[in-house]
Amino acid sequence: MLFQVEMTVKLPTDMPTEQADKIKATEKSYSQDLQRQGKWRHLWRVAGSYSNVSIFDAEDNAELQELVSNLPLFPYMEINVKPLCRHPSSVREDDS
Numbered sequence: 596m597l598f599q600v601e602m603t604v605k606l607p608t609d610m611p612t613e614q615a616d617k618i619k620a621t622e623k624s625y626s627q628d629l630q631r632q633g634k635w636r637h638l639w640r641v642a643g644s645y646s647n648v649s650i651f652d653a654e655d656n657a658e659l660q661e662l663v664s665n666l667p668l669f670p671y672m673e674i675n676v677k678p679l680c681r682h683p684s685s686v687r688e689d690d691s
């Protein structure tokens with residue numbers, strides 16, 4: 596199942612830079628691992644913001660919840676999820 600996930604990062608302004616950098620590095624590694632596994636299909640920055648729009652490919656809602664709640668930045672993000680299904684006019688055969 597495909598899901599559009601929009602994440603907006605809201606780190607506390609008083610978080611020490613070293614701590615923030617460590618969380619961001621762990622987040623990068625975790626996200627790149629999921630991208631290589633094909634679970635995190637797309638990762639796009641929303642221009643002009645500290646948000647991303649991502650496409651996840653998870654077995655079901657429970658797996659999506661597990662993937663997203665294990666994000667190192669999870670405690671510091673607002674997350675919106677939209678389940679997706681194939682558009683009947685899509686010409687892409689691999690959009691499943």
Ligand SMILES: O=C(O)CC1=CCC(=O)O1
Nearest residue numbers: 604622623626645646647
């Ligand atoms: O910077 C972000 O949008 C949050 C994030 C998701 C994956 C990653 O490496 O950073």
